[in-house]
Amino acid sequence: MNTADVAAAVSRRGYAERDDVRDALPDRLAADLSVRLHRLFKRGLGDAPAYLIEVERAADLLRDRALSVHLPQTRYRLRRDGYTEALIVECLALCSIGMERKGIAKPSAVSYAAAAAQLRRGVAAVADDQSRIEALGLAVTAAALLGEPVHVLARSDVRAVSLAQLLGAYADPMGVSVAVVAQGMDFRARREAYAATVTCTTTREIGLDYLRDRLQFGARQGQLANVAARLAGDAPVEERLLLRGLYCAFVDDAELVMIDDARMPLVIAAEADQSRERLLYEQAVELARALDEERDFTMGDGEPTLTDDGRQRLALLVSPLGGIWAARQRCEELIIIALRALHEFVRDRDYQVVQGRVVFPTPAGKEGEDRTEGDELLQKLTEVKEGCALSGRRDVLARVSVPRFLNRYLRLAGVSSGVQSVTGEISSLYGLRVMGENQPSSTVPCKPRVFVSAQGLLDAIVRHALDSVAAGYAVMIALRSQQEAQTVMEALAGAGIQAGVVRGRGDEADRNTLAALEEPGAVVITCHPAERGVTRVPADVPLHLLVAELHDSRRHVEMLCRIYAASRCETFLALDNEIVKTLMPVVVATWARRRADAEGEVRPPWSVWLTRRIQAAMEREQRLLREELQSRDVHLGDLLAFSGRND
Amino acid sequence: MAEQLLSPTWYRVAPLRPRIRSHVRIRRHEYRGERWYVLEDRISRRTHRFNPAAYLIVGLMDGRRTMQEIWDGAVERLGDDAPTQEEVMQILGQLHFADVMQCEVPSDVEELLRRGERVTRRSALARWLSPLAIKFPLFDPDRFLQRTLPWYRKLFSPAGALLWLLVVGWGAVSAVQHWDLLTKDLSSRVLAPDNLLIIAMVFPLVKAAHEFGHACAVRAWGGEVHEMGVMLLVMMPVPYVDASAANAFPQRRRRMIVGAAGMIVEVFIASIALFFWLEMQPGVARAALYNVMLIAGVSTLLFNANPLLRFDGYYIFSDWLDIPNLRQRAQQQFAVAFQRHVFGLPLPSEEAPLRERLWLAAFAVASFIYRWVITFGIAVFVASEYFIFGIMLAMWSAIAAVVMPLVGLIAYVGWSPRLRRRRARAIIATLLLVGLLGVFVFLVPLPSWTSVQGVVSVPSQTQVRGRVDGFVTRVLVPPGSMVRAGDALVETDDPALRSRVVLLQAQREELESRYQKERKDNIVRSQSLLEQLKAIDAELARVRERQNELMLRSPADGRFTVAMPQDLPGRFVKQGEPVGYVLPDAMMTTRVVVSQQAVDMVRYHTDRVTVRLAENFSEVLLARILREVPRASERLPNMALAQSGGGEVALDPSQQSNDPKALQSHFEFEISITGAHASAMGARAYVRIEHPDETLAVQLGRALRQLFLRRFTV
Structure with a gap:
């Protein structure tokens, strides 16, 4: 998008962001073909050394004068022509000169090539961590020369802070300011941080700030509406906004932020008034208590079912109440959930009461997903049963998916350690090309183990942990859910x-825990993806990585191996795991059980085949969920077009 | 758990205060005992149906209530039947797409532009995909209809109906009475070149009256008609009118009458034309009236009344069934059922009652098959009339009817986001179905046969004929008896022969006595008398021989058959005249005519021949081909094989009636029937000549090749 288009985008609504443009079918097909051809013929970063020579030649021509002389001219040409190849080289050359004059070590040739790839609106895949930081620093600084705000998106606050420090080395020589936005900052601090040229933050924080700005605009958006509001005496809307617009974004760990986090929407919600609801739930609990077990309802398989007598009695009891109790089916459903809350769910077994709040554990793999209406009702009824305050029913005020939000940037690019497995998705979701090196696969092969039952899996984990500890290894057990982590901890404690x-959290506690892995015999459990900033240098103490739950993607496992410098890796799956059961046909599961030995472990090579198949099904499932989310966004956008421009 | 009541995107619509635009009218209708609300957009002339629950939502939208308030009210009032928040958003979306809803916030302009482009593209594509039905809207007739309303409004009343019944009733009765006159030489009358010109002039006028009938019916009951024009239907200009405002009429009877109004007008005109035609002298005017009757009476009932195509009959049928959008819903039901059962998509099942679903299913299948047949027929007709251009036009419409749906199916199965999780199954199922169809068409041999007709006859050598002139005196053998060759069957007598014998005998005696007398005295004279004696003897022998031939004998073994034996005694039988038959049961034959297209198969690829006689259709008799008449001929072995005689062969109308010839030359085959009773003589025989089984592809390919040869000579 050139400057004229940017100006048009800004003038239309007073806020720089890209329209939700839907390309026509021929354009989409052409773009898809272009990406496929690019993947076939031009996957790498090109001839990096030759590119470096080109940059140095350009730098030679610019070295004679001060940067303050060159920068305005460069900025002018960037605004006029955009980031042409020649201007990219010139920007990188200027950055190079700036670093040189500050005595900062020159980045590698790969870094320059990766920076250029990002400036051409692509995702650069660079294996080496240092080169990746250099590439990001060069690209961010070159982008900042345009004078428009640049956002650097990281996966966590810790990483954002770390990036801000690292990128400062590249930005300072050019007079580019760098700031950080993290959780807990107030309005003024955020606004000041966003006023800097480069702002490092997480996608979550900036996405929520963007939604807050949208709420300020309301349903009417545009310069005319702003002028009208000002004439009416309202404070100018610009003073109520946090961001200056979505001009340019560079995404660190692109495959994690753009793909793995794409399923979780960014939501702003407000506490709703629940006084009416409390009355409803209290009535439901009282009605449920008035019913007799055996006569009015039965508990089969732990779930209550109303009898005919029970239905009649219930109809009699609710007849004077009116309102929503008039809806017979919904009334019965509500009473059944109330009966579950009273008779099926037991405190301290199925839920806990912590500081006056009822807490149900989140099922594995469902983190970040919207809860079903049934789960919400169960929560509320249990709170009424325990006499707790109702947890906030949060009315959604604004909502946007990560891909939709990132696509609103006028310019988007990213850097990653290895995205080859999701290249197609990145191009289909964001229209970005991926260029770069293939991340070398983990030097440590992951041995797959498949067990018939979860108990067999747990026993095997304990056994392997004990063996590794005895052999002088440090052991890391990678899981996905807190519940599983609790189970494994108890089993280990038993042994x-x-x-x-x-x-x-990436804090001191986490670092200390990870530091224990330097000692032989240490055992650590993690439920979170590895943080880039928290790495383990290969030490004398070898690490045995036990991946005890199915992860969303194979590359997550490989990343764990790389970051924690594992010497051995094993993955464990149980055929009776709920998620595995949904991904595997019953026929295959039955067949696999017959291949198990006396200890309930499926023998190789069937275990290898099964693991690959289940992992591929999981990756496919995740990809389908992301595609469905995108389709739903598009469909809702059209369906709700009457409500104004959508989130 | 019931469908989830709440929606995570409800926040987008909760604070909105929408209202329905002022140009929209809402009326209550009843369809199959259920109440519906029809929303009529008077600008776009589209109608939309809502059930009572949806109408509650729509009806509460007054621009002051928020959607949250409206939904809360609906939940309280409707209970279990209350729409979920997702359903409410769907309703709002539909109202927005229909441009009948207004909110206090401006809509997303990008979406409006996209939708506008999409509608424009679809209209253009629809026009390109229907080259044989292109519409040209010409003018808005509403003002004219409004001004003339007092003239025709009263026609749509019981009095008008009575008048119509009287006139049309009289017309129907008269048509039956004068049927022979009306249908005499029909094809020659209609297809004569000068008559075709009259038809071309009369047709648009009659059809214009037809369309005005629809328009007047709509206007008479308060609807508006804003589009009238000309449609090129298979290259023929035909007027059309947009009477879709009738969809908003609550009364089913009125909707049906609007649909039938065109045919009502035409049949009325046909009756009037019949009245004048019967009174007038032959001439151009009378010929024109005849064509008016043909167009307005016959063609409109044959074509317009057909419910399987989207003409008047379809709309009448749809209203009669109380199933609006019959074709669209039938196709949708079929598509949903197919996707659910074949592709395994978890689509909600149809909520309509069983009877309605059966109607939809039957209509989907019947209209699909009929549409293909008609499309193919039109394509062939157009191509045969205007070859190169017609071939292009035919291919174009075939592409629209066949190729485009196929491409759509491939695109859906291959790329539709709906099939994301079941694409493998969808592709496999589709390929399997296509494979099965292919196997059925290309690999499964199906029976192949040629059906022809003939009249049962007997070989000439089995006839009992009179050998000399005589009067039948006695039937010696009862008819129906089995006789052997040479048996005496019928006694005839010729008194003249008897007298002749007596006379000759007397002459002989005289000559004999004279000879005896003259033999001693006059040798010369006696020789002369001897010669005369010999002549008399010869004459006597001849007469005696003829006397012997008065006894009719059986020419062969078989059953002696006489038509009306009780009339035989006393009947004069000329020499050579057949009196009866001796029918050997195994020797019944029939002569059949085989068309040029089928003669090759009959000649070289006959497996078996079977015959059913008209008098005993349930019995199948075996037969075989005895011989073929070597040359093609246009003459028929029996006039009963012509269409006028109840057969299938069309006669050439240009030929004289005393020398009828078939329209196309054909080949004759004589077929002997085994096991046919002698009494079947003269009966119509339905002959089935069975060929070796062939696949459908081969049979269709042959038919297509013959079609091209016959119609296009390529």
Whole structure:
């Protein structure tokens, strides 16, 4: 998008962001073909050394004068022509000169090539961590020369802070300011941070800030509406906004942020008034208590079912109440959930009451998903049963999916360690090409193990942990859910092993826990993806990585191996795991059980085949969910077009 | 658990205060005992149906209530039947797409533009895909209809109906009475070149009256008609009118009458034309009236009344069934059932009652088959009339009817997001179905046969004929008896022969006595008398021989058959005249005519021949081909094989009636029938000549090749 288009986008609604343009079918087909051809013929970053020579030649021509002389001219040409090849080279050359004058070590040739790839609106895949940072630094600084705000999106606050420090080395020589936005900052601090040229933050934080700005606009958006509001005496809307617009974004860990986090929408919600609802739930609980077990309802398989007598009695009881109790079917459903809350769910077994709040554990793999209406009702009825305050029913005020939000940037690029397995998805979701090196696969092969039952799996984990500890290894057990982590911890404790737990906050506690892995015999459990900033240098103590739950993608497992420098890796799956059962046909599961040995482990090579198949099905499932989310966004956009421009 | 009541995107619509635009009218209708609300957009002339629950939502939208308030009210009032928030958003979306809803916030302009482009593209594509039915809207007749309303409004009343019944009733009765006159030489009358010109002039006028009938019916009951024009239907200009405002009429009877109004007008005109035609002298005017009757009476009932195509009959049928959008819903039901059962998509099952679903299913199948047949027929007709251009036009419409749906199916199965999780199954199922169809068409041999007709006859050598002139005196053998060759059957007598014998005998005696007398005295004279004696003897022998031939004998073994034996005694039988038959049961034959297209198969690829006689259709008799008449001929062995005689062969109308010839030359085959009773003589025989089984592809390919040869000589 050139400057004229940017100006048009800004003038239309006073806020720089890209329209939700839907290309016509021929354009989509052409773009798809272009990406496929690119993947076939031009996957790499090109001739990096030759590119570096070109940059150095350009730098030679610019070295004679001060940067303050060159920068305005460069900025002018960037605004006029956009990031042409020649201007990209010139920007990188200027960055190079700036670093040189500050005595900063020159980046590698790969870094320059990767930076250029990002400036051409692509995702650069660079294996080496240092080169990746250099590439990001060069690209961000070159983008900042345009004078428009640049956002650097990281996966976590810790990473955002770390990036801000690292990128400062590249930005300072060019006079580019760098700031950080993290969780907990107030309005003023955020606004000041966004006023900087480069702002490092997480997708979540900036996405929510974007939604807050949208709420300020309301349903009417545009310069005319702003002028009208000002004439009416309202404070100018610009003073109520956090961001200056969505001009340019560089995404760190592109495959994690753009793909793995794409399923979780960004939501702003407000506490709703629940006084009427409380009355309804209290009535439901009282009605459920008034019913007799055996006469009015039965508990079969732990779930209550109303008898005919029960239905009649219920109809009699609700007849004077009116309102929503008049809806017979919904009334019965509500009473059944109330009966479940009273008779099926037991405190401290199925839920806990913590500081006056009822807490149900989140099922594995469902983190971040919207709860079903049934789960919400169960929560509320249990709260009424325990006499707790109702947990907030949060009315959604604004909502946007990550792909939709990122696509609103006028310019989007990213950097990653290896995205080859999701290249197609990145191009279909974001229209970005992926260029770069293939991340070398983990030097440690992951041995797959498949067990018939979850108990067999647990026993095997304990056994392997004990064996590894005895052999002088440090052991890391990678899981996905807190519930599983709890189960494994208890099993290890039963075998005399005290395991540390990584909470995923990246704080001092997590670092200390991970530091324990330097000692032989240490056992650590983690439920979170590895953080880039928290790496383990290969040490004398070898690490045995036990991946005890099915992960969303094989590359997550490979990343764990790389970051924690594992010497051995094994993956464990159980055929009776709920998620595995949904991904595998019954016929295959039955056949696999017959291939199990006396200890309930499926023998190789069937275990290898099964693991690959289940992992591929999981990746496919995740991809389908993302595609469905995107389709739903498009469909809702059209369906609700009457409500104004959509989120 | 019931469908989820709440929606995570409800926040987008909850604070909105929408209202229905002022140009929209809402009326209550009843369809199959259920109440519906029809929303009529008077600008776009589209109608939309809502059930009572949806109408509650729509009806509460007054621009002051928020959607949250409306939904809360609906939940309280409707209970279990209350629409979920997702359903409410769907309703709002539909109202928005129909441009009948207005909100206090401006809509997304991008979406409006996209939708506008999509509608424009679809209209253009629809026009390109229907080259044989292109519409040209010409003018808005509403003002004219409004001004003339007092003139025709009263026609749509019981009095008008009575008048119509009287006139049309009289017309129907008269048509029956004068049927012979009306149908005499029909094809020659209609297809004569000068008559075709009259038809071309009369046709648009009659059809214009037809369309005005629809328009007047709509206007008479308060609807509006804003589009009238000309449609090129198979290259023929035909007027059309947009009477879709009738969809908003609550009364089913009125909707049906609007649909039938065109045919009602035409039949009325046909009756009037018949009255004048009967009174007038032959001439151009009378010929024109005849064509008016043909067009307005016959063609409109044959074509317009057909419910399987989207003409008047379809709309009448749809209203009669109380199933609006019959074709669209039938196709949708079929598509949903197919996707659910074959592709395994978890689509909600149809909520309509069983009877309605059966109607939809039957209509989907019947209209699909009929549409293909008609499309193919039109394509052939157009191509045969205007070859190159017609071939192009035919291919174009075939592409629209066949190729485009196929491409759509491939695109859906291959790329539709709906099939994301079941694409493998969808592709396999589709390929399997296509494979099965292919196997059925290309590999499964199906029976192949040629059906012809003949009249049962007997070989000439089995006839009992009179050998000399005589009067039948006695039937010696009862008819129906089995006789052997040479048995005496019928005694005839010629008194003249008897007298002749007596006379000759007397002459002989005289000559004999004279000879005896003259033999001693006059040798010369006696020789002369001897010669005369010999002549008399010869004459006597001849007469005696003829006397012997008065006894009719059986020419062969078989059953002696006489038509009306009780009339035989006393009947004069000329020499050579057949009196009866001796029918050997195994020797019944029939002569059949085989068309040029089928003669090759009959000649070289006959497996078996079977015959059913008209008098005993349930019995199948075996037969075989005895011989073939070597040359093609246009003459028929029996006039009963012509269409006028109840057969299938069309006669050439240009030929004289005393020398009828078939329209196309054909080949004759004589077929002997085994096991036919002698009494079947003269009966119509339905002959089935069975060929070796062939696949459908081969049979269709042959038919197509013959069609091209016959119609296009390529």
